[in-house]
Amino acid sequence: MARRRQIYEGKAKILYEGPEPGTLIQYFKDDATAFNAQKRGTINGKGVLNNRISEHVFTLLGHIGVPTHFIRRLNMREQLVRQVEIVPIEVVVRNVAAGSISQRLGIEEGTPLPRTLIEYYYKDDALGDPLISEEHIACFNWCSQDELNDMQDLAIRVNDFLCGMFAGVGIRLVDFKMEFGRLWDGDWSRIILADEISPDGCRLWDMATNEKLDKDRFRRDLGGEVEAYQEVARRLGLLPEDGNNAVLDLESHRKKKGS
Ligand code: TMP
Ligand code: ASP
Numbered sequence: 650m651a652r653r654r655q656i657y658e659g660k661a662k663i664l665y666e667g668p669e670p671g672t673l674i675q676y677f678k679d680d681a682t683a684f685n686a687q688k689r690g691t692i693n694g695k696g697v698l699n700n701r702i703s704e705h706v707f708t709l710l711g712h713i714g715v716p717t718h719f720i721r722r723l724n725m726r727e728q729l730v731r732q733v734e735i736v737p738i739e740v741v742v743r744n745v746a747a748g749s750i751s752q753r754l755g756i757e758e759g760t761p762l763p764r765t766l767i768e769y770y771y772k773d774d775a776l777g778d779p780l781i782s783e784e785h786i787a788c789f790n791w792c793s794q795d796e797l798n799d800m801q802d803l804a805i806r807v808n809d810f811l812c813g814m815f816a817g818v819g820i821r822l823v824d825f826k827m828e829f830g831r832l833w834d835g836d837w838s839r840i841i842l843a844d845e846i847s848p849d850g851c852r853l854w855d856m857a858t859n860e861k862l863d864k865d866r867f868r869r870d871l872g873g874e875v876e877a878y879q880e881v882a883r884r885l886g887l888l889p890e891d892g893n894n895a896v897l898d899l900e901s902h903r904k905k906k907g908s
Contacts, residue, residue, distance in 0.1 A: 660686060661699075661849055673732045674723065677703075681849070683868040685777045690867060697725045698878040699847035701887050704728060706811070706846040713810055715803060716841040718830060733830025733843050736792050739770040739778060740800055742808045743824040747852050748865075749780075750824075759859065767804055772828075799840040800829050807842065815853060818884035820862060823852035848878050 654666040656673060660682045665674040677696035682689050700722060707719035720729040743766040746756040750766075769786060770778045786797060804827060815822045828844035844850075848863040855862060861869075862877040882888045 661696075662845070667729060667732070671732050672720065673730050674727050675730050675845075676727050677845075678726075681864065681867050681874070683864070685774060688868070692867060692874045692878070694875055695849070695878060698875075698882050699845060699849060700726055700728060702847045702878075702882055702885065703845040705885055705887055706814075707842070709814065710807060710810060710842065713806070715806055715810075716832075716839070718832075718841055718843040730843070731832060731841070733832050733841060734838070735772070735828060735830045735843060736796065736800070736840070737772040738781075738786065738791055738800075738829075739772055740804050740827045740829065741768040741770065741824060742766070742804050742827070743768065744808070744812065745821065745823040745852075745854075747823050753780075765805070765808060767801060796829075796831075796840050803827075803829070803840070803842060807846075811846070811851075814885075816856070819856045820881070820884065821854045821856050823854055825851035848881050853881060 653674070655663060656666055657664040661678055661680055663676040663678065665676065667673045677700040679691045679693055679695045680689070681692045681695065704719065704722045707717045710717055711719065718730040718733055720731060722728045743750060743762055746754075746760040746762060747758045750756060750768075751758045751760075769781050769783070771781045771785070771791070772778060783797065786792060787794065792800070807827060808822070808825075811825065812822045825846065827842060827846065827850075829840050830843035831838035832841050851863055852865060853862040854860065860877075861871065862881050864874075866872065866874045866877050879888060883890065
C-alpha cells in the first residue's frame with residue numbers, strides 16, 4: 650500500500666494529496682502556536698473541534714453564495730478541499746479593538762471600532778507576517794486589483810454573516826483572519842475562501858461575560874482552551890448539550906478500535 654503524499658505542513662494543519670486531481674485533504678492538528686511560533690503547545694482535541702467548526706462555517710457560507718474551498722468533511726480530523734493557489738495575504742477583519750491593533754494604536758481592548766476595519770498582513774513567517782497596505786500589495790503584485798476587490802467584498806460578506814451567526818448564540822465576533830486562494834480553470838482563476846475559520850483565527854467573546862472563547866486563552870496563558878473551543882462548538886449545535894466530550898470520546902474510542 651502506498652503512503653499518501655504530503656503536500657505541505659503548516660503550524661496547525663497538514664495538506665495531503667487528495668483522491669482526485671484538484672483536491673487536497675486538510676488534516677487538523679492539535680498543535681498550537683502563538684507569536685510567530687515562539688510559543689508552542691498542544692491543545693488536546695483542538696483539531697477535531699476546529700475541523701467540525703470550520704466545516705460548519707464554510708458550509709453555511711456556501712449556502713449564502715460565498716465560494717469556498719470546502720468540499721466535505723471526511724472524518725474527525727480531515728476534510729476534502731479544492732486545491733488553490735494561496736494568495737500570500739492574511740486578511741483580518743476587526744469589529745472591536747483587541748490584540749495587535751490595541752497595542753499598536755493604544756486603543757483599549759473591547760472598544761467598538763467606529764467602522765469595520767480590514768487589514769492585510771503579508772504571509773511570511775520569517776518576517777513575522779508584517780502589516781501591509783493596499784499600496785504594498787499593488788507595488789509587489791501579491792494579487793491584482795480585481796482580486797483584492799473580490800477579497801474585500803467577500804471579507805465584508807463573511808464578517809456580516811459570522812457576526813449574526815455568533816450573535817445568535819451569545820458570542821461577539823471581535824476579529825478574525827481569513828485566507829483566500831486562486832481556483833484555476835485553464836488560463837482563468839477566481840478568488841475563493843480557503844484555509845479555515847475556527848477559534849484559532851478568531852476572537853470570540855461571550856456577550857454576557859466577555860469571557861474569551863478562542864486562542865487568546867492559549868496566547869495569554871489563561872487556561873481552559875479545550876473547554877472554550879468546546880463551548881463554541883456546543884453553542885453552534887455541533888456537540889450534544891450534555892456530554893461535552895462526546896466528539897473527543899468518539900475519537901479515542903475509534904483509535905482504540907484501530908478504525
Ligand atoms: P492580531 O490582533 O494579533 O493582529 O490578530 C487579529 C486576528 O487574526 C485574531 O483573531 C487572530 C488572528 N490571527 C491569526 O489567525 N493568525 C495570526 O498569525 C495572527 C497574528 C492573528
Ligand atoms: N498562528 C500564529 C503563529 O504562531 C500566531 C497567532 O495565532 O497568534 O505564528
